[in-house]
Amino acid sequence: xxxxxxxxxxxxxxxxxxxxxxxxxxxxxxxxxxxxxxxxxxxxxxxxxxxxxxxxxxxxxxxxxxxxxxxxxxxxxxxxxxxxxxxxxxxxxxxxxxxxxxxxxxxxxxxxxxxxxxxxxxxxxxxxxxxxxxxxxxxxxxxxxxxxxxxxxxxxxxxxxxxxxxxxxxxxxxxxxxxxxxxxxxxxxxxxxxxxxxxxxxxxxxxxxxxxxxxxxxxxxxxxxxxxxxxxxxxxxxxxxxxxxxxxxxxxxxxxxxxxxxxxxxxxxxxxxxxxxxxxxxxxxxxxxxxxxxxxxxxxxxxxxxxxxxxxxxxxxxxxxxxxxxxxxxxxxxxxxxxxxxxxxxxxxxxxxxxxxxxxxxxxxxxxxxxxxxxxxxxxxxxxxxxxxxxxxxxxxxxxxxxxxxxxxxxxxxxxxxxxxxxxxxxxxxxxxxxxxxxxxxxxxxxxxxxxxxxxxxxxxxxxxxxxxxxxxxxxxxxxxxxxxxxxxxxxxxxxxxxxxxxxxxxxxxxxxxxxxxxxxxxxxxxxxxxxxxxxxxxxxxxxxxxxxxxxxxxxxxxxxxxxxxxxxxxxxxxxxxxxxxxxxxxxxxxxxxxxxxxxxxxxxxxxxxxxxxxxxxxxxxxxxxxxxxxxxxxxxxxxxxxxxxxxxxxxxxxxxxxxxxxxxxxxxxxxxxxxxxxxxxxxxxxxxxxxxxxxxxxxxxxxxxxxxxxxxxxxxxx
Amino acid sequence: xxxxxxxxxxxxxxxxxxxxxxxxxxxxxxxxxxxxxxxxxxxxxxxxxxxxxxxxxxxxxxxxxxxxxxxxxxxxxxxxxxxxxxxxxxxxxxxxxxxxxxxxxxxxxxxxxxxxxxxxxxxxxxxxxxxxxxxxxxxxxxx
Numbered sequence: 096x097x098x099x100x101x102x103x104x105x106x107x108x109x110x111x112x113x114x115x116x117x118x119x120x121x122x123x124x125x126x127x128x129x130x131x132x133x134x135x136x137x138x139x140x141x142x143x144x145x146x147x148x149x150x151x152x153x154x155x156x157x158x159x160x161x162x163x164x165x166x167x168x169x170x171x172x173x174x175x176x177x178x179x180x181x182x183x184x185x186x187x188x189x190x191x192x193x194x195x196x197x198x199x200x201x202x203x204x205x206x207x208x209x210x211x212x213x214x215x216x217x218x219x220x221x222x223x224x225x226x227x228x229x230x231x232x233x234x235x236x237x238x239x240x241x242x243x244x245x246x247x248x249x250x251x252x253x254x255x256x257x258x259x260x261x262x263x264x265x266x267x268x269x270x271x272x273x274x275x276x277x278x279x280x281x282x283x284x285x286x287x288x289x290x291x292x293x294x295x296x297x298x299x300x301x302x303x304x305x306x307x308x309x310x311x312x313x314x315x316x317x318x319x320x321x322x323x324x325x326x327x328x329x330x331x332x333x334x335x336x337x338x339x340x341x342x343x344x345x346x347x348x349x350x351x352x353x354x355x356x357x358x359x360x361x362x363x364x365x366x367x368x369x370x371x372x373x374x375x376x377x378x379x380x381x382x383x384x385x386x387x388x389x390x391x392x393x394x395x396x397x398x399x400x401x402x403x404x405x406x407x408x409x410x411x412x413x414x415x416x417x418x419x420x421x422x423x424x425x426x427x428x429x430x431x432x433x434x435x436x437x438x439x440x441x442x443x444x445x446x447x448x449x450x451x452x453x454x455x456x457x458x459x460x461x462x463x464x465x466x467x468x469x470x471x472x473x474x475x476x477x478x479x480x481x482x483x484x485x486x487x488x489x490x491x492x493x494x495x496x497x498x499x500x501x502x503x504x505x506x507x508x509x510x511x512x513x514x515x516x517x518x519x520x521x522x523x524x525x526x527x528x529x530x531x532x533x534x535x536x537x538x539x540x541x542x543x544x545x546x547x548x549x550x551x552x553x554x555x556x557x558x559x560x561x562x563x564x565x566x567x568x569x570x571x572x573x574x575x576x577x578x579x580x581x582x583x584x585x586x587x588x589x590x591x592x593x594x595x596x597x598x599x600x601x602x603x604x605x606x607x608x609x610x611x612x613x614x615x616x617x618x619x620x621x622x623x624x625x626x627x628x629x630x631x632x633x634x635x636x637x638x639x640x641x642x643x644x645x646x647x648x649x650x651x652x653x654x655x656x657x658x659x660x661x662x663x664x665x666x667x668x669x670x671x672x673x674x675x676x677x678x679x680x681x682x683x684x685x686x687x688x689x690x691x692x693x694x695x696x697x698x699x700x701x702x703x704x705x706x707x708x709x710x711x712x713x714x715x716x717x718x719x720x721x722x723x724x725x726x727x728x729x730x731x732x733x734x735x736x737x738x739x740x741x742x743x744x745x746x747x748x749x750x751x752x753x754x755x756x757x758x759x760x761x762x763x764x765x766x767x768x769x770x771x772x773x774x775x776x777x778x779x780x781x782x783x784x785x786x787x788x789x790x791x792x793x794x795x796x797x798x799x800x801x802x803x804x805x806x807x808x809x810x811x812x813x814x
Numbered sequence: 815x816x817x818x819x820x821x822x823x824x825x826x827x828x829x830x831x832x833x834x835x836x837x838x839x840x841x842x843x844x845x846x847x848x849x850x851x852x853x854x855x856x857x858x859x860x861x862x863x864x865x866x867x868x869x870x871x872x873x874x875x876x877x878x879x880x881x882x883x884x885x886x887x888x889x890x891x892x893x894x895x896x897x898x899x900x901x902x903x904x905x906x907x908x909x910x911x912x913x914x915x916x917x918x919x920x921x922x923x924x925x926x927x928x929x930x931x932x933x934x935x936x937x938x939x940x941x942x943x944x945x946x947x948x949x950x951x952x953x954x955x956x957x
Contacts, residue, residue: 097920137923144832144922146844166957173926177833203949213934214835238945245934275940282937321942323897330901330941333894373893380891408862413892444861 097141113147124155132159133170140177149178153185160192168196168204172211179215190220197227205231206242213246218253225250225257232264237273244268244279248286258291269301269308274321274328277308281334288341299342302349306356309335313360324370332360336377343385350385357382361394366401369409376402376413383421396421396428403435408444415439415450422457433458437470441477448482456489464497468507475514487511487518495526501534502580505541513548516555524557528564539578542569543586549596554605560613563600566593567617571624590625594618598635608644615639615647619654633658816890816936818870820902820929821883822918827851830880830918831925835936854881864892875899880915898938905932905943909950924950 116138123135136159139152156178159171179186189211196208209231212224228250231243244265251258265287268280284301287294312327312335321328339357343350360378365371375398382395399421402414415436422429436458439451459467471490478486490511498504508527512519531541545562552559570593572578576585600606601614615636622632636658639651822831829847838846853865854874865872870885873895882899886892903913905928910917918925931946933939940946 097922140926141922144829146829146840148840165953169927169953170923173923173930176930177926203952206949210930210934214930238949241939242934245937245939248937249935274942275945278941279937279939323901323941328941329897330894330938333891334938337891369893370897373891373897376893377891380889408860409864409893409896412862412864446862446864446866 109145113142113145116142117147117149117151121151124151133167136170136174140174143178153178157185157188157192160189160196165201165204168207172207175211176214186215186217186220190223193220194224194227197224197231202236202238205239209239209242209246213242213249216249216253221250221253222257225254225260229260229264232261232268237271237276240268240271241273241275241279244276244283248279248283251283251286251290255290258287258294262287262294262297266298266301269304274331278331278334281305281331281338285334285338285341288338295342298338299346299349302339302342302352305335305339305342306352309339309356309360313356313363324368325365326368326370326374329370329374332374333377336360336374336381340381340384343381345386347386350387353381353385354388354391357387358391358394361391361398366398372402372410372413376417379417383417383424392425393428396425400432400435403432403439408442408447411439411442412444412447412450415447415454419450419454419457422454426458426460429454429458430463433463433467437467440471441474445482449485452485452489456493459493459497461497461499464493464499465503468494472507472510472514475511483515484518487515488520491519491523495523501530501537502540504530505537505544509544509548512555512558512561516553516558519555519557524561527561531565532568536578536580538565538569539572539576540580540583541565542573543576543583546573546588546593546596547586549600552600552603554603556607556610559600559606559610563597563610563613563617566597567613567620570617570621574625590621590628591631594621594625594628594631594635597621601635608647611639611644612646612650615650615654619657622658629658816887817895817933817938818885818887818936819883820933821847821850821881821885822925823847823851823854823881823883824915825855825879825881827855830915831922831929833926833929833933835933850883850885851881854883863896873899877903878914880918898941901941902929902932905946908943909947927953 120135120139123131132155136152136155139149139155143149152174156171156174159167160175162168162171175189193208193212196204197212199205199208209228212220212228216224228243228246231239232247234240234243247261247265251261261283265280265283268276268283271277271280284294284298288298309332312332315327321331323329326332339353343353357378361375361382364374364378366375379395379398382391387395399414399418402410403418405411405414418429418432418436436451436454439447440455442448442451455467455471468490471486471493475483475486475490491508494504494507494511498507505527508523531538542565545558545565548558549562566573570590573586573588573593574590579585597614597618601611606614618632618635622629625632633655636651636654639647640655642648642651816835818836819832819834821829821833823829827848829851832843832847834843850865850867850872853867854872857865863874865874867885870887871890871892872883872885873892874881874883875896876882882902884895884899886895906913906918906925909924909928910921927950928946931940931949
């Protein structure tokens with residue numbers, strides 16, 4: 096049959112052959128053909144492995160198990176393990192057969208039953224058959240004992256209550272001579288220690304035994320049956336080391352007893368083959384897991400250092416993986432290997448690159464930040480795209496946490512945006528903006544350097560956004576070269592050139608609507624400061640009156656209206672944004688993560704009558720309640736003003752908007768529109784209804800980077 | 815800390831032996847196999863033998879036209895698993911005599927028997943070739 100399947104050239108043909116075979120098998124099963132039953136089940140297994148459903152064969156497996164011959168039983172159990180799993184109800188029917196087989200005199204049949212039980216038993220079966228298994232743990236036959244031990248592992252996992260009964264037999268197993276039994280016995284001990292903490296104390300008494308076993312293994316001469324590459328039974332060594340790790344954790348006495356043998360294993364094992372390295376790796380893990388003395392730790396770190404220098408990728412991967420854990424315990428020692436680790440970030444293998452990057456981030460402190468960031472930035476240029484996103488995020492996180500000065504932060508962010516601007520996330524941009532607005536001495540530098548970067552713009556949105564914002568806020572600094580830092584060369588930039596750059600950015604095909612919206616705002620601001628270009632700016636603002644993107648259209652109309660008719664307030668409107676509250680912003684960012692879920696659930700656009708928040712602010716409402724009293728006073732004053740008799744002279748009306756503007760100025764986008772509404776209404780002598788405005792500082796997300804207008808503002812607008 | 819599955823896959827991506835030590839539905843198994851195999855086959859000789867996929871770590875090694883993949887979870891010693899894969903190959907080699915893919919295909923149940931003797935419930939049980947092959951040779955003699 097197999098030959099037929101192999102001969103199939105296409106999947107459809109294969110399906111046909113399999114279907115025919117299944118049909119044959121089904122007929123054979125119905126006819127209760129005893130002779131070939133085991134062959135049929137074997138065929139069934141093959142079909143199952145290829146991925147076709149084989150439920151109809153399950154009863155056959157049971158029948159096979161019940162038959163007396165060994166080969167049939169064997170196939171039956173195999174079929175059972177492969178075709179069934181613990182959730183099938185058919186399994187219950189097997190329990191009786193299993194029980195009989197467990198009591199069988201033939202060791203192999205007994206072993207079969209144990210094997211099946213060990214692989215797929217469910218908790219009910221485990222409970223039923225546990226006493227049998229326990230009895231077998233004490234049997235004379237090492238073959239049985241070994242299987243019974245692993246079977247008990249599964250039983251404990253399924254029914255943790257039975258753990259106490261197995262403590263005694265388990266420690267008996269550790270005294271055994273047979274390696275297979277030892278292997279299973281240690282595994283049982285490990286499982287007991289993991290699920291049943293009192294077992295730890297029980298097994299700690301066995302630590303000398305374990306040490307003796309390990310010593311025999313390490314020191315003994317050539318034992319052919321267990322030898323792998325010159326080392327005696329490495330699997331057992333590794334298992335014992337792991338058990339020692341569990342036992343020594345948090346216990347100085349036990350760790351003391353083990354330290355000798357650990358040192359011996361660490362020094363004597365040959366490291367030129369994978370086997371030796373595997374043992375050393377486990378040894379290093381154990382040293383860091385127990386309460387080891389300093390000398391041992393140094394030994395372990397040296398081993399890891401040797402691993403790092405190894406040419407084999409697997410070894411390096413493993414070393415990096417362990418070093419991440421070690422860094423938490425002993426950063427100094429790992430710093431020595433920093434250069435090698437940074438080399439690994441550039442490796443061709445992606446698993447190694449990822450590990451190395453994590454390790455580098457764990458290693459960074461204020462001292463080595465500059466060197467490390469320089470290396471990472473150099474590599475950013477060469478990295479491939481899926482790695483770039485990770486790398487960018489990590490660099491930004493590092494700089495945000497450890498930047499020695501604001502100037503450094505700005506410089507590095509500029510470089511990152513130039514190299515990989517597409518991958519920079521919004522909150523990084525926000526952070527940068529907050530930083531710049533709070534650092535007046537850097538504003539000139541920021542605007543100049545970003546402007547130069549924009550000249551060679553390749554479409555990175557983050558770079559575009561930040562540059563345009565800077566130009567809008569600090570455009571005059573650029574033209575007048577104010578705030579020059581030491582060592583900075585002054586730029587010769589005319590006002591017209593700035594506007595030209597903004598215009599070309601807007602026209603660029605790669606500019607997103609968000610970016611265009613920022614350009615519009617920036618142009619408005621510059622119109623007051625660059626008197627020579629106001630006509631041109633006015634024309635530019637009007638270009639988007641008919642844009643299909645709502646945000647752009649809205650802004651264009653509003654700003655054109657401001658530019659055309661409201662010269663008096665234009666200056667105030669287009670003034671710089673006040674410095675954003677950095678401390679509050681940082682703490683709010685810390686709050687933001689748990690609030691994100693609440694925010695998502697909060698209904699958007701619920702205008703409320705009294706100094707409440709804008710859209711996304713429902714969790715912010717709690718915070719705002721605290722802030723509200725102070726702000727409420729301001730708002731109350733403003734509201735009083737609006738309630739003024741509208742018969743007041745137009746001059747008062749003009750003055751009122753100015754006051755309101757000043758008060759509500761901080762809400763950049765939404766308030767501009769509302770204020771215009773207010774202006775127009777007041778001019779016409781209408782009373783306005785009270786509206787809500789969120790002072791910008793209360794807003795959880797600074798509207799600078801709003802992607803859409805507040806829905807509640809739109810609501811007001813329609814009023 | 816346990817082995818979740820052992821797969822033997824050939825260069826074209828067809829599964830030759832699949833032993834799972836945890837419950838997974840049939841469609842999930844096929845999907846899993848497909849994804850992992852594609853990842854492993856795409857890697858070159860120079861790269862690491864360890865691949866991370868979902869919450870498993872897959873350790874693989876290539877022997878002629880067969881890939882031996884072992885999926886582990888948690889904090890398993892990867893280098894030890896590599897040794898174990900080599901142990902499986904040597905045991906099969908001893909039993910079949912210069913084992914190749916065809917041997918495994920045509921004597922599927924024997925391959926499973928060998929695996930069962932070595933690993934139980936995701937834990938390595940026996941690594942001594944004599945001990946492993948004894949019951950199987952006994953069974954061959956009796957039938």
